[in-house]
Amino acid sequence: MPIYNKLVRDGIPEIIKASNKKYSMKVLEPSDHEVEIKRKLVEELKEYQETSTNEDAIEELADLLELIYAALPLHGSTMEELEEVRVKKRAKRGGFEKGYYLIEVEDD
Secondary structure, three states: OOOOOOOOOOOHHHHHHHOOOOOOOOOOOHHHHHHHHHHHHHHHHHHHHOOOOHHHHHHHHHHHHHHHHHHHHHHOOOHHHHHHHHHHHHHHHOOOOOOOOOOOOOOO
């Protein structure tokens, strides 16, 4: 039996049950859940970096976004509050659409 030891989407246990396979799992405590979300974010980011098609990239970005949704309650926040922070930062510092790549800045 393969050992995974990783955070999975909430529907995975039902999918496994439907295939009549045996499995073991546990529900994580909030502190462990946060650790595993961070670990899964790294995994999904790596998968995004390795994509070679737009379709695959969108799939991995969706996984990243789902993990962000899952992390917000662990930090006492909501998607609306996150969006508010994003908009404020964008108004103050801009976004990332133009592709500016800073090489160096002269010291004082």
